Amino acid sequence: MFAAGANIVGPLGLAGTEARLVPEPVTGSVKAVGCGYLHSVILKTNGKMYTTGSNRYGQLGLGDAEYRTAFTLIPDFE
Numbered sequence: 513m514f515a516a517g518a519n520i521v522g523p524l525g526l527a528g529t530e531a532r533l534v535p536e537p538v539t540g541s542v543k544a545v546g547c548g549y550l551h552s553v554i555l556k557t558n559g560k561m562y563t564t565g566s567n568r569y570g571q572l573g574l575g576d577a578e579y580r581t582a583f584t585l586i587p588d589f590e
Contacts, residue, residue, distance in 0.1 A: 513545065513554070514535035514536060516533065516534065516536065519531055519532055521565055522564055523547070523548075523550050524538075524565075525565075525582055525583040528581055529581055538554070538583075540557075541557040542554050542557070543557045550565050551564065551566050551567065551571055552565055553586075560585060560586075561586045562583035562586065563580065563583065564580045564581065564582060564584060565581075572584070573586050
């Protein structure tokens with residue numbers, strides 16, 4: 513999987529908030545992807561789900577409202 517775009521609050525999961533004008537690979541084997549306005553969720557082939565980006569309203573499912581700029585494991589999803 514590759515990611516590119518504005519990356520304002522980190523929805524690309526590439527550690528940081530710099531715009532990515534050239535697609536960059538996201539590590540690991542990805543089975544499915546879900547994207548919101550400023551957040552993303554990936555399901556890896558190992559069954560673990562990760563999320564990144566804006567979390568202003570708790571949309572990352574991590575129990576807080578802190579933004580993430582790198583993919584973070586959703587612990588209760590396993």
